[in-house]
Amino acid sequence: MTNTEPAIVASGLTKSYVDPKRGRIEALRGLDLVCRAGEIYGLLGPNGAGKTTTLRILATILAPTSGRASVAGIDVTENPLEARRRIGFLSGTTGLYPRLTPRETLRYFGTLHGMPKAALEARIEELLDTFSIRDYADGRCEALSTGQKQKVSIARAVLHDPPVLILDEPTTGLDILASSAMIEFIDSARSRGTCVLFSTHVLSEAERLCDRIGIIHRGTLLASGTLDELATLTGEEWLEDIFRALDRRASADAGAKG
Numbered sequence: 001m002t003n004t005e006p007a008i009v010a011s012g013l014t015k016s017y018v019d020p021k022r023g024r025i026e027a028l029r030g031l032d033l034v035c036r037a038g039e040i041y042g043l044l045g046p047n048g049a050g051k052t053t054t055l056r057i058l059a060t061i062l063a064p065t066s067g068r069a070s071v072a073g074i075d076v077t078e079n080p081l082e083a084r085r086r087i088g089f090l091s092g093t094t095g096l097y098p099r100l101t102p103r104e105t106l107r108y109f110g111t112l113h114g115m116p117k118a119a120l121e122a123r124i125e126e127l128l129d130t131f132s133i134r135d136y137a138d139g140r141c142e143a144l145s146t147g148q149k150q151k152v153s154i155a156r157a158v159l160h161d162p163p164v165l166i167l168d169e170p171t172t173g174l175d176i177l178a179s180s181a182m183i184e185f186i187d188s189a190r191s192r193g194t195c196v197l198f199s200t201h202v203l204s205e206a207e208r209l210c211d212r213i214g215i216i217h218r219g220t221l222l223a224s225g226t227l228d229e230l231a232t233l234t235g236e237e238w239l240e241d242i243f244r245a246l247d248r249r250a251s252a253d254a255g256a257k258g
């Protein structure tokens with residue numbers, strides 16, 4: 001894929017469900033999104049805005065109520081298995097098999113991806129160093145700290161070198177050094193032509209990493225663009241102020257309609 005090609009396309013995505021206490025919930029309301037190869041795209045929004053729902057639909061974990069989405073040219077609803085081969089997905093709820101070691105975990109998932117044995121072993125050794133896992137690579141995952149488990153989960157997500165990375169709060173649980181290493185890894189993905197779509201509450205990460213940023217509110221994409229474009233749109237300079245301005249505007253519009 002070239003840097004001008006869309007690696008992720010979502011059109012008119014909706015997702016609704018019924019909560020026993022709250023009734024019908026519309027998590028997404030006609031969301032449109034385009035992310036290109038070689039681009040880092042940050043999805044920002046308050047809790048409950050629809051960020052995780054969007055990422056899980058794109059990662060084929062949830063089916064949309066309506067609308068279409070494709071990853072690397074593959075429709076995620078019509079051909080989810082093929083789409084998953086092109087995706088590396090990480091979320092805060094990504095689990096590890098407690099009785100496997102990090103090395104065994106990577107070997108197991110690499111085998112599932114059909115990676116040749118020699119290439120898989122070389123890739124495992126590379127990732128053990130990239131994410132500083134080597135010191136505990138042969139201890140059971142159940143004995144690892146939260147940050148250590150997160151690094152193993154990240155390594156598992158990128159093991160097969162997918163063209164698209166979908167990361168939901170990727171630095172959650174990491175200490176300063178591990179978080180810095182993760183940010184550097186995301187940054188390096190751009191030069192390899194990888195499309196990275198990630199959500200974060202850490203605005204400094206988005207400011208540092210993102211080619212474009214999307215602001216989501218109540219299941220709708222309010223605005224999308226470079227930091228300069230969003231600043232021009234809102235008249236604000238800093239991302240925190242841009243975020244607040246767009247959120248206030250959307251809340252006011254919702255109140256007026258209500």
